Amino acid sequence: MINTLLELKEVSYKNKNNFTLNKLSLRIKSGEKIALLGKSGAGKTTLISILNGTLKPNKGRVKLFNTEFDKLNLHQKIRISTIWQDLRLIEDLSAEQNVNCGLLGKQSFLFAFKNLLNISSFNKAHQYMQVCNLKKSIFSKNIRKISGGQKQRVAIARSLIQESDILLADEPFNNLDPKLTSNIKNLLLITKNKNKIKVPNTTLISLHRLDLLDGFNRIIGMKNGEILFDLEKTKLKKYHLNKIY
Template identity: 30%
Template sequence: MSGHTQTAAAPAASGTTAPAAVADRPLVEVDGLIKHFDLGGHFLQRERPTVKAINDVSLGIRRGEAFCLVGESGCGKSTLARIVMGLLDPTGGAIRFDGTRIDGLKHTARKPFHRRMQMIFQNPYASLNPRRTVQKTLEEPLRFHFPNLSDADVKTKVEQVMVSVGNDPSWGTRYPHEFSGGQRQRISIARALMVDPDFVVADEPISALDVSIQAQVLNVMMDTQEARDLTYLFITHDLSVVRHFGTRVGVMYLGTLCELADTATLFENPRHPYTRILLSAIPRISTEEMKPPGLPGEVPSAMNLPSGCVFHDRCPLANARCSAEVPRAQCQADGTLVACHAVEEGRG
C-alpha cells in the first residue's frame, strides 16, 4: 500500500512514563518496501526477467498487537516477512525496528535486533535440526546471545520456556523425529521464545498441521503473547484464524497492500472489492490454500504486472481509471486504509 499508515499510541508500562514520540511509534515500520527478484536470462536479452514480488508496501505494527497479513498463495506476504527479519534484502524502501532503520545493517550491527526479533516457520518437520536433541536446539540461541550464562541457568531457562508452551521438560533428551507435528511446532515456538524477544514473525505456523491440533498451537501462541507482551506478525491464508487471533489485518494481492483495518472493522465492513470476495466465503480452519470464490481468470504473473491497479482485470467494479492509474491508500472515517479507485469514487 502506498503511503504511510497511521498507528495508535501504545500504552506506557505501568509505573513509567514513556516519551510521547516513543509511545506513538510503531514497533515495526515498513516504508515503501520493494522486492524484485532478478531471474537472470540469456545475455542477448534486452530485459532480464524479474519477479516483482513486493511493490511499494507501507505499514506499521504496533507494540503488543497480533498483526495478520493475509492473501492468496504467491501474493508476497511471506517475502515481506523474510525481508523484515533480514533473511532477504529489499530492492527499495526502508524497515525500522523500534525507531532504528535496520535494512542494510551489517551482521554485527544487526545482532542486537536478532535477539529481539524471532521467527516461527511454517513446516515444523523442516525447521528443526534432526541431528540435535531438543535440549541442544533450545540452548543454541540462548548461548549465542547470552554467552555468560552458566550451564545451570541455561538448563533452568530451557525448562521454564518448555513448560510455558505446554511441553514436557523431559523431551529435552529426544530428537525431532520422535514428535508429532504439533509437538514439533510447540518446540519451535519455545525456541523463538528462548531469548525473550519483543517481536515474533509466525509464517503460516499451523498450515502444515492436522486440523485437530491447529487450535492447540494457536492457543499456545495467544497465551504466550499475553504472558510476555509479544508483538506478532502472523502470516496466514486462513481468515477464520485471523478473526479470532488478529488485532489488525493487512490484505495483500500480487505484491501490493489493498486494505488495512482493525480485525472487527474488516469483517463487519470490508471496503476493497478483493477483501469482500475473500470474506464472502470464509473457509474453516484447514490446510487448503485460500481460494476466493467468484473471481474470474487467474492471478496474473508477478513478472508481468497489470498496469494501474494490479487487481483491475479481475475486479467487478473496475473502469478505465483502474487500468491506467495505480490507486493510493486513502484513510476512511473509521481508520481503515484502502487503495481502491472504486472505493474513492463510491462505485458499488
C-alpha cells in the same frame, strides 16, 4: 512515532522467479496483534523475511526501533523473533538443544559450545517446551524422531525463549490438532499468561484459516505481492476477503 517498532517505507523486492513486492509501506506499533492473510504465493513469507531483515529490499527502507537494519547491533536484532514456515530446526540436535538455540543471541560462546556437546542447562528450555504442550518424553529426542506437530512446537518454543519484543510467525498452526491450535494461539496472542513466561507483546502471524481471526486487532490482506487492505479487525468485511481469495 515513538511506539512504531517496525517500519517499511516504499519497499520493493524482486526474487529469482521475478515475483515482486512493489512499494510496500507498513508500520507495526507496539501491542498490535496482526493477522497476515493471502492466497498461497501472495508473498507473505517474502514480506516476513523483509520484516526480519533476512531479505534485503531492492528499494525502500526497513527500520526496526527507528534504526535501519544495517545499523542495528546484535542486542537490538534479537528483539525480533521468527517462527519460520519451514521451521529451520537443526536435524542433528535434540528437541531441547534446538530450543536452547533461541538463547544463543544472549549467551556466551561457551554456552553455544556446551549446547552443541549436549552438556548445557536445559531448565529454561524445558519451561518453554512445557508451555508449548511438549511432553517430557520428547525433550531429549532427536528432531528426526519426533512428529510434525512436535517439531512445530519445538520451533515455537525456540522462538519464545528468545523473549523478544516482536514475534513474526509464518503459519505457526501448521501440523497442530484443534486443541493444540487453540492453546498455541492463546499463548501467542495473550501476553499475560498463567505460566509467567514472557511472550512478545507485538505479533504478526500469517495464516490461512479465517476461523482463527478472533484475538487479532489488525488484518492485512495480500495478493500478488501487494497489500490490498490493512485495517482494524472490526472493519473487516466479506468483500475485503473476496479481494484476496
